[in-house]
Amino acid sequence: MSGSTAQEARPGPGNGRAVLIIDDEATLARNVATYLERLGWATQVAGSAEQGLDCYTEFRPDVVLLDHNLPGLSGLEALGRLRSIDPQACVVLMTGFGGIELAVAAMKQGAVDYLAKPLALGELKLLLERLLTQSRLESTVDYYRSREAESSGLDKLLGRSAPIVALRDRIGMLLGAERQLTDGDVPTVLILGETGTGKELVARALHFGGPRAAQPFVELNCGALQQQLLESELFGYEKGAFTDARQRKLGLVETAEGGTLFLDEIAEADASTQLKLLKLLEDRRYRRLGSVREQQGNVRIIGATHQPLEQMVREGRFRADLYFRLRIVEIHVPPLRERGDDVLFLARHFLAWHAQRYRRPVPELSAEAEGLLMRHRWPGNVRELRHAMEQALLMAQGAPLTQRELAFLAFDGLAMPATAAAEPPVGAAPADEDLNLERSERRLIMTALQRCGDNVTQAAKLLGISRDTLRYRMERLQLRGEG
Ligand SMILES: Nc1ncnc2c1ncn2[C@@H]1O[C@H](COP(=O)(O)OP(=O)(O)OP(=O)(O)O)[C@@H](O)[C@H]1O
Incomplete structure (x- = not known):
């Protein structure tokens, strides 16, 4: 079987990918087409650049193999035209011997690669496979990025209470100001608020609503890692920097280049990481672990914490210079108990959401x-x-939710009384209450884990202990959790 001409397209049977071969050497082009069709590619052959350009728009190949020495327009000229029809066009230029300068010119004009003639078919196969994997990776990244962007925006920060409306207004104003920025150098932001108030949601809204939206949003929980790991995660390392460093690893600062690095629980960073972060913010410079060379970094840092950072500065536990550098813009996210009726509004929203997930009717x-x-x-x-x-929905039996389905809120020991007067006096526990310490500890930990979807870091916050302490206690009680 030979390759189809431009007038006659034959889809390949296998991988659903297509290649357009533009070459006036008909025999060579046909041989390449036959070889590629055997590998499952759909092919078309065009004998001139003009014919190839006509064919491109209709055939929309994944790759174009473009010869340089063509009768009319040259390969380089055709490359320019192809890229203006489709800036994403994936073009490989085929050059004769000694065409290095030409190859360089082609790459500068946006060719993805070049191949020297006479073509080695094995080399061509490897190149096409690499391009295929690369384009799959790119489209996967695009897919996840657009999905992330859809689920992150100011409108995802639900609520009608005055503090939430004010919060959305403040973020909206900041985004408006950022749109006017002439140099794209968006300010550092510090987000403060109790655990689970929506700090990450705010950080995402800032990134995906701002000028860096098309660049990566990378997040790191500084409290979830030991300090040395935190530094290597942030700044990366060179091969041999420490015993386990078998190869070079890029840090998240590098991964987030051009975009936003969201540092959750930034108060947990130790003195050495704080210093390195300060240098990154001040001079935009950092160094991979084990490297002598400094690198330039362009990331927007958004920090968040539930800790009283100002107090930590006063007590000498957090660098004052880093604190002031971080809080160029400071955003407070109010606790849910200060948002009035939003509790009911959000409760109904989550009930409807979970009901849809579990295919159940939405309970009143x-x-x-x-x-x-x-x-x-x-x-x-x-x-x-x-x-x-979610828990209440699973308990619901068709009728409106009552205290019965929400009883776990009242008795799990984590719920604080609304007023001090409602707090039971010490020693006033009912005679039949289980006061066994180990059982109570187990019950509290299980409740916290359940509320946090088995996330140990979040559960530890809820319990007011460190993640390591919780891990230790869970091991002792033989309980399981994630993160
Ligand atoms: N106003 C809101 N509207 C809708 N969902 C919200 C809102 N605020 C928070 N959430 C949801 O609550 C959960 C916790 O929010 P998020 O992770 O942003 O909180 P956080 O303050 O960053 O928590 P932590 O301090 O534990 O990191 C997420 O599922 C988030 O989508």
């Missing part, structure tokens, strides 16, 4: 359930509410 909230939701203190904030609504 009884007045009794509403009262309970409004009285609860929500120490885990919106995240806790989201998990609570």
Whole structure:
């Protein structure tokens, strides 16, 4: 079987990929086409640049193999035209012997690669496979990036209460100002708020609504890693930098180049990481672990913490210069208990969302359930509410939700009383309450893990202990969790 001419396209049977061969040496072009068709490519052959350009728009090949010595337009000229029809066109220029200068010119004009003639078919096969993998990777990245962008925006920060409306306004104003920036050098932002209030949602809204939206958004929880790991994760390392460094690894600063690096729990960074972050913010410079060479980095840093950072600065536990450099813009995310009726608004939103996930009818909230939701203190904030609504939905039996389905909120020991007066006096526990310490500890840990979808880092925050302490206690009690 030979390759189809431009007038006659024959789709290949296998990989669904197509190649256009533009070459006036008909026999050679046909041989290449036959070889590629055997490998599962659909092919078309054009004998001139003009014919190839006509064919490109209709055939939309994944790759163009373009000869340079053509009768009319040259390969380089055709390359320019192809790239103006389709800036994503993936073109490989075929050059004769000694065509290095030509190859360089082609790459400068956007060719993805070049091949020297006479063609080695094995080399061509390897090149096409590499281009295929690369374009699959690129389209996968594009897919995830657009999916991420769709799920991240100011409109995802739900709520109608005054503090949330004010928060959205503040973010909107910042984004508006960033759009006017002439140098794209967006300010550093520090987001403060209790755990689960939506700090990450705010960071995402800033990135995906801002001028860096098409670049990566990379996040790192500084509290989830030991300090040396944190540094190597952030700045990368050279081969041999430490015992396990078998090959060079890029850090997240490099991965986020041009985009945003969201550092959650930034208060957990130790003195050495703080210093390196300061240098990155001040001079835009950093160094991979084990490297003598400094690198230039262009990332926007957004930090977040639930810790009282200002107090930590006063106590000498966080660098003052880094704190001031971070909080060029400071954003406070209010706790859920200060958002009034938003509790009910969000509860209904999450109930509807989970109901759709589980293919169940959306349960109503009884007045009794509403009262309970409004009285609860929500120490885990919106995240806790989201998990609570999932649990309630699973308990629901068709009727409106009552106290029964939400009983876990009242008795799990993590709910704080709405007023001090409601707090039971010490020693006033009912006679039949289980006071066994180990059982209580197990119950509290299980409740926290359940609320956080088994995420140990989040559960530790909810319990007010470090992740390591929680891990230790879980091991002792033989409990399981993730993260
Ligand atoms: N206003 C909101 N509207 C809708 N969903 C929200 C809102 N705020 C938070 N959420 C949801 O609550 C969960 C926790 O939010 P997020 O991770 O942004 O909180 P956080 O403050 O960064 O938490 P942590 O301090 O533990 O890192 C997420 O599932 C998020 O989508």
